[in-house]
Amino acid sequence: MPIEIPKDKWPGSIKAVTIGATAAEGGTRAKSITIGGQNTMPYLQFEKPTPNTPVIAIEIKSRKPEDWSPLLEKPWGEAMADPAEWAKKAEAAGADLLVLALTLEDTPDSAVKTVKAVLAASGLPLVVWGPGQAEKDNELLVPVAEAAKGEKVVLGVCEDKNYRTIVATAMANGHLVEARTPMDVNLAKQLNILISDMGLPMDRIVMDPTTGALGYGIEYGYSVMERLRLAALQGDAMTQLPMMVTPGFEAWKAKESKVGEGVPEAWGDWEARAVNWETLTAMALVESGADVVVLRHPESVKRVKAAIGELMAA
Amino acid sequence: MDHSITFTTADGSTRSVTVPTGVMLAEAAQRAGVEINQPCGGQGRCGRCAVQVAKGEVRRRSTLRLSAEDVDAGWALACQSVVEGDADILVPEQEKIERRLTTDRTAAEVQVPAGYDYAADQTVRRVTLSLSQPNMDDQTDDWSRLQTALRLQAGIENLTVSLPLLRRIGAVLREGDWTVSAVVDSAGNRLVELEPGHRSPDEPLWGVAIDIGTTTVSVWLVDLVSGQVRAQVAEYNGQIARGEDVISRIIYASKNGGEAEMRSRVLDTINSLVERACKRVKGAEPGQIVKAAISGNSTMIHLLLGIPAASIRLTPFITAINTIPTMNAREVGLVINPEGVVDCLPGVASYVGADITAGVLSSGLDDADNTTLFIDVGTNGEIVLGSREFLVTCACSAGPAFEGAGVLHGMRATGGAIEEVWINGETFEPTCRVIGGGKPSGLCGSGLISLLAEMFLTGVLDKAGNVNLTLPTPRVRQGEHGPEYVVAWGSETEDGRDISITRVDVDNLLRAKAAIYAGFSVLADNVGMPLEMVEQVLVGGSFGKYINVEKAVQIGLLPDIEWNRFQFLGNTSVRGAYLGLLNKDSRQRIDDIAGKMTYIELSADNSFYDAFMSAMFLPHTDMDKFPSVAAALNKP
Amino acid sequence: MALSGIQIYKLLPQTNCKECGFPTCLAFAMKLAAKQVELSTCPYVTEESKTQLAESSAPPIRLVALKAGTEVKAGNEVVLFRHEKTFYNKPGIFVRFKASDSGIAAKAAAAHAYSVNYVGMDFVVDGFAIEADGDLGAAVKAVRGATDRPLVLIGDAAAIEPGLQACSGETVLIHAADASNWEAMAALAAKYKAALAVKADTLDGLVDLIEKIKAKGVEDLVLDFDTTQLGKWLAMSTQVRRLAIKQNFRALGYPVFAPAYAAADEGIFAAEAIAKYAGFVVLDKFVPENVYPLLVLRENIYTDPQKPIQVQPGIYEINSPKPEDPVLITTNFSITYFAVANEVEGSGLPAWLVVTDAEGMSVLTAWAAGKFDAERIAKAVKGFDVASKVSKKRVVLPGHVAVLSGELEEELPDWEIRVGPREAVDLPAFMKQALN
Structure with a gap:
């Protein structure tokens, strides 16, 4: 007697979220991307096909970053000093989405100028991060949101102590927000509730439950993502959002990637190890339910993209 | 179409008004010149505008705060009821309403346990003895003489006595002219006190x-x-x-x-x-x-x-x-x-002490047929789940916030404490009830619960407890201790300073309520018992007598189950001590409880932490657990 | 299905006799439910209860152990997701050699010698696979000259047998029985008491083979899905784990073999295999920069999630601090760390954050339990050599442990001790106002 394949039937699904708007949709993107929509644990196509392919974002900065590993300067080179050039190179490297990180040196004017330049240089949908300080984030993101009105940009990041201003400007200008919480299922859900209580529709929120790098707490991020996905499938509306995580940022912070000298011989070749660190961090998160992974090295992009392709093809 | 509405107030006077279909009773009352207080601003949340429909009918949009029996008896919230026909309305005295809404959920005054029999139940007793006088023929020593009298007149033998008391015996016997009253501890077989003279059997013996x-x-x-x-x-x-x-x-x-x-x-x-x-x-x-x-x-x-x-x-x-x-x-x-x-009294573990064994006795949990949850809300929240068959317990650190300590303007539930607050949802102006009725000097535990619930329901706080400083009222402000809400201006208070609640206070209260909610939910999980299966919830704690269930549920301190499953017992620890003090069988039962109670250590895995984080929200991250609060929030 | 504490309690005598070493029968029942104590500890349990309890505790996935000088175990797992309890037996990571390779002994010696330290633990390669593309007997001997760790032998029955003869007395995994060769492989496994990998690309195919092989008396089986396609492998591995755990389907209750050596991107496939239920992972070759991340990933995924969430104790740099910037102290409970790090990071103020080993407890809990006291803080400050990084010898204590400042002054005599705010949210203001 043939075995009955055990299939879970879930009452809930992840919301499909569309980032970026084409001319027809009121923006200027070459195409928009849609993520989410799943009704199964990651890539269990035998239960139900995964409706939207998870995507890869490449992180670029408004100014040449001082603290990035020299290994990252090799592939990006001079383009790192010019966000528009960088954006083009990232697109060529296989990015589906761009993450533009503003810095503390930015002024509202320079931020708007950079965002416009990046939007002009590449047709990819865009995520814009403030520099990560509440006041500065609000100061920069509001004019950016106004300048990019209609583009369906993802504005980040909203945190539990600073979400009102960013959510308000996202609502006023037709954008999305990234809701970031520190590796806890409940905190993630709570921030989604706070944001949706302000009236932003759920399909304009992408949640970032945060992760650690391989060796630096990835297991917490991994399990939080699995738990969020399970809760969503079980019907918890406040967790039914696509997830965006930053394995590139985390992995390139790790000593294993950052440092080439004075490390144990057992760690092996620096460059190959560094790319492995980012790739495996991303891969584990893809397996636990990431819809967007933000990466830094083109080789990692290539490998993770191929893996997602294989997972989607089954 | 117009309808005639007649209001009869507590003093018996009546006023009538004609209003069209669709007018609210509260508005009709106002047109008729009848005053009905609406501390919550007509949002149907405080229940203080309840009136009784004596004749005719009104359409009740909401009956929150009213039980099914209340509605059957004709009660309706004036601010939530629509005129659709002629009606006669009774407007009760405001004070009575207040009492009606709270007294049925408070503990009764202490009553002597039924059938208490001092002679049979008590371990200490007083006996009056008449001793034979010593003389040259009877040179028995004082102590032997007393022992003989005890044996012959009270049947008490083999008593021990302390040296200090022994030193006084001779004088007492002679002062009472060989008639004395002895207080004896029969459990320890010890003479406790000896007094000269005769005592009436009814005279109090103090404990x-x-x-x-x-x-x-x-x-x-x-x-x-x-x-x-x-x-x-x-x-x-x-x-x-x-x-x-x-x-x-x-x-x-x-x-x-x-x-x-x-x-x-x-x-x-x-x-x-x-x-x-x-x-x-x-x-x-x-x-x-x-x-x-x-x-x-x-x-x-x-x-x-x-x-x-x-x-x-x-x-x-x-x-x-x-x-x-x-x-x-x-x-x-x-x-x-x-x-x-x-x-x-005996304890069970480091964090489950005599307060809980005594509490279980006074709650009767150890003799319950149905699964019962007992929550003792104190600085340490202690929780017991069980029935006659089993008892499990745990402790969680809640902090002293619910006792009014560790909160900027907190105080004990005594005169001058604000014990209940209503906030108007449009003006954000509060109305307070103060114990003793005078000027307020602070907030006690029940006042804090009430205030937290009102701030949350009116949007003064978001669900994470952040004060919304953008509201159009001077009562929300950036204070010395961060964002705060002013409950009473200095001009209204006892000592002339503003009474406010700060973001830090809110955090302390959230932590306290989250610890308790997490404690009992994890305990129930541990024994594989869903909270809905708990048939009775007994709440103890020094503020337990005054707590308002609805508000305690709204902030997520207590589970959202039918109110009639809650019972408030007040300070169960002192009550248990009282029962143990009176009756030796009760005292034995406390020992039995201590022997069979199983202590669960919450820090053994992550489940408490998860449950705690989940409860660190108003009322809870999982809104499905609080349907009545969700309903209250979704009202227009 | 595992019984809950209350269900087990009902099967116990309920006398609270304390002879088992627990204060009540219920306490004992809950320990039993958590599999932390043996039922035999109760002197009064009835035979009937014993039978009932034994049934509920049989593992749904068979434990398969490969043994030589060391041992590699797989199976006995009880959950689908690590947060539900934990994953118990880390998948063995093996490196494959070829029997035809003349340098096999040297390669085995190098791989055997490999050891890498990760947060105080030394990781090694667990064992080795040898593909029988040449004289396997000689190859096994050569490898055995270099290492005593367990072996996997890959090839057909005839080619494998000399290898098995060369390592008799060990428990080897032989790979693999399929529809065409199962009889010979089963006979070999039975003869040499080897574990046997069973290969088919459908669950029905696997069950069919397993039934036949079990009939030949071979019990220690390992499943190979005959694919390295990521999506298909994930689906089959998930189905097998689900059948075993949720439906107690014993016919497929065996550990899973992950042939990473055959995958297009070995690292990626091995990562999926580690995350998704593999019992044995075999890599194509020994390359440290590939092996190290996989060993770390395995450690992370198999960390017990019920233990408090911790960050690595150490000194953390926030916003690129300079020597004159302040030194803040906190514990290694991850949420506490994040609360502090995020507040300071968000403020843009540079600082050194010293994270002490408080066994993963928050400041107050650790202090209450005696895991965050002056002695431990001083040890961290000295151990992480904070003095060499800063020009101003001053540390900021969390406000909740203000009470420790006096003792800390004694422990760190040449340091200035400052008491900071109780809540992380107040740190930026404190740093701006009080620390200048």
Whole structure:
């Protein structure tokens, strides 16, 4: 007697979220991307096909970053000093989405100028991060949101102590927000509730439950993502959002990637190890339910993209 | 179409008004010139506008705060009821409404347990003896003479006696001209007191039931003959000056001389309370108190007795002693009769002490047919789940916020404390009820719960507890301690300063309620029992008498189940001590409870932490667990 | 299905006799439910209860152990997701050699010698696979000269047998029985008491083979899905785990073999295999920069999630601090760390954050339990050599442990001790106002 394949039937699904708007949709993107929509644990196509392919974002900065590993300067080179050039190179490297990180040196004017330049240089949908300080984030993101009105940009990041201003400007200008919480299922859900209580529709929120790098707490991020996905499938509306995580940022912070000298011989070749660190961090998160992974090295992009392709093809 | 509405007020006067279909009763009343208070601004949340429909019918949009029986009896919320036909409306006196909404959920006054029989149940008793006078032929010594009288006249044998009392015997016998009253502890076979002369059998024999809470100490003065509680007094524990929580106190005690200081601080508190209680009762004096039953958490008992408590806080959390032998007041340091019997009730573990075993006794949980949850809300929240078949317990650190401590304008539930608050959802103006009715001087636990619920429901707080500073009212402001909401302006308060609640206070309250909610939900999980299957919830704690269930549910302190499954017991620890003080069978039951209670350590895995984080939200991250609150929020 | 504490309690005598060493029967029942104590500890349990309890505790996935000088175990797992309890037996990571390779002994010696330290633990390669593309007997001997760790032998029955003869007395995994060769492989496994990998690309195919092989008396089986396609492998591995755990389907209750050596991107496939239920992972070759991340990933995924969430104790740099910037102290409970780090990071103020080993407890809990006291803080400050990084010898204590400042002054005599705010949210203001 043939075995009955055990299939879970879930009452809930992840919301499909569309980032970026084409001319027809009121923006200027070459195409928009849609993520989410799943009704199964990651890539269990035998239960139900995964409706939207998870995507890869490449992180670029408004100014040449001082603290990035020299290994990252090799592939990006001079383009790192010019966000528009960088954006083009990232697109060529296989990015589906761009993450533009503003810095503390930015002024509202320079931020708007950079965002416009990046939007002009590449047709990819865009995520814009403030520099990560509440006041500065609000100061920069509001004019950016106004300048990019209609583009369906993802504005980040909203945190539990600073979400009102960013959510308000996202609502006023037709954008999305990234809701970031520190590796806890409940905190993630709570921030989604706070944001949706302000009236932003759920399909304009992408949640970032945060992760650690391989060796630096990835297991917490991994399990939080699995738990969020399970809760969503079980019907918890406040967790039914696509997830965006930053394995590139985390992995390139790790000593294993950052440092080439004075490390144990057992760690092996620096460059190959560094790319492995980012790739495996991303891969584990893809397996636990990431819809967007933000990466830094083109080789990692290539490998993770191929893996997602294989997972989607089954 | 127009309808005629007639209002009859408490003084019997009537006023009529004609209004069209669709007008709210509250508005009709206003047009008729009848005043109905609406502290919540007509949002159907406070229930203070309840009126009774005597004739005709109205359409009730919402009956929140009214039970099905209330509605059957014609009650309706004036602000939520629409006129659709002629009607006669009774407007009750405002005060009565208030009482009607709260009294049915409060504990009754202390009643003497049914069938209390001093002679059969009590371990100490007083007997009057007439001794034969000594003479040259009968040169029996005083002590033997007394023993003989005890044996022949009261059937008491083999008593022991302390040296100080022995020193007084001769004088007492002669002063009473060989008629004396002896107080005897039959459990310890010890002579406790000897007084000259004859005593009436009805004359009170004094005992005290004491609960040493981390934050509050309570003392009940009890007449052991009638069983009646004659005075109840409470005060903050004097140890607070050396730390708000048990851990600080243990650490303080374990350092240079701290143990002696902690002991004397709590003794000072108890002794002054005993004195205060005696002053309230004519003829009672501390020196006449012959028995004390003491309840309290394990740390409090250790500190009272001067037993090192350091091991309580360190893994694997071991007490020096759980079951404490009976002692006399002199050695313990209680200023009552120095020979008085001091009975410290037994605990179970470091964080489940006598307060809980006594609490379980007074709640009757150990004899319940149905699965019952008992929550003792104190600085340490202790929780017991079970029935006659089993008892499991856990403890969680809630902090002293619900006792009014650790909150900027917090205070105990005494005169001047704001015990209930309503906030108008449009103007954000509060209305407060103050204990004793005078000017407010602070907020007590029930006031804080009520305030938190109102701030949340009116949007003064978001669900994470952030104060919304963008509201158009001067009551929300950036204060000295961060964002805050002003509950009473200085011009309205007792001491002339503003009474406010700060973001930090809110955090403390959230933590306290989250710890308790997480505690009982994890305990229920541990034994595989969904909360909905709990058939009865008993709530104890020093504020338990005054708590408003609806608001406690709205902030997520108590589970959202039918209100009739809740029962509020007040301070169950002191009540358990009282029962143990009176009746030796009850006292035995406390020992049995301690023996069969299973303690669950919440820190064994992550489930408590998860449950805690989930509860650190208003009312809870999982709104499905709070359908009635969701309904209240979704109202237009 | 595993029984809950209350269900087990009902099968116990309920006398609270304390002879088992627990205060009540219920306490004992809950320990039993958590599999932390043996039922035999109760002297009074009835035979009937014993039978009932034994049934509920049989593992749904067979434990398969490969043994030589060391041992590699797989199976006995009880959950689908690590947060539900934990994953117990880390998948063995093996490196494959070829029998035809003349340098096999040297390669084995190098791989055997490999050891890498990760947060105080030394990781090694667990065992080795040898593909029988040449004289396997000689190859096994050569490898055995270099290492005593367990072996996997890959090839057909005839080629494998000399290898098995060369390592008799060990428990080897032989790979693999399929529809065409199962009889010979089963006979070999039975003869040499080897574990046997069973290969088919459908669950029905696997069950069919397993039934036949079990009939030949071979019990220690390992499943190979005959694919390295990521999506298909994930689906089959998930189905097998689900059948075993949720339906107690014993016919497929065996550990899973992951042939990473055959995958297009070995690292990626091995990562999926580690995350998704593999019992044995075999890599194509020994390359440290590939092996190290996989060993770390395995450690992370198999960390017990019920233990408090911790961050690595150490000194953390926030916003690129300079020597004159302040030194803040906190514990290694991850939420506490994040609260502090995020507040300071968000403020843009540079600082050194010293994270002490408080066994994963928050400031107050650790202090209460004696895991965050002056002695431990001083040890961290000295151990992480904070003095060499800063010009101003001053540390900021969390406000909740203000009480420790006096003792800390004694422990760190040449340091200035400052008491900071109780809540992380107040740190930036404190740093701006009080620390200048």
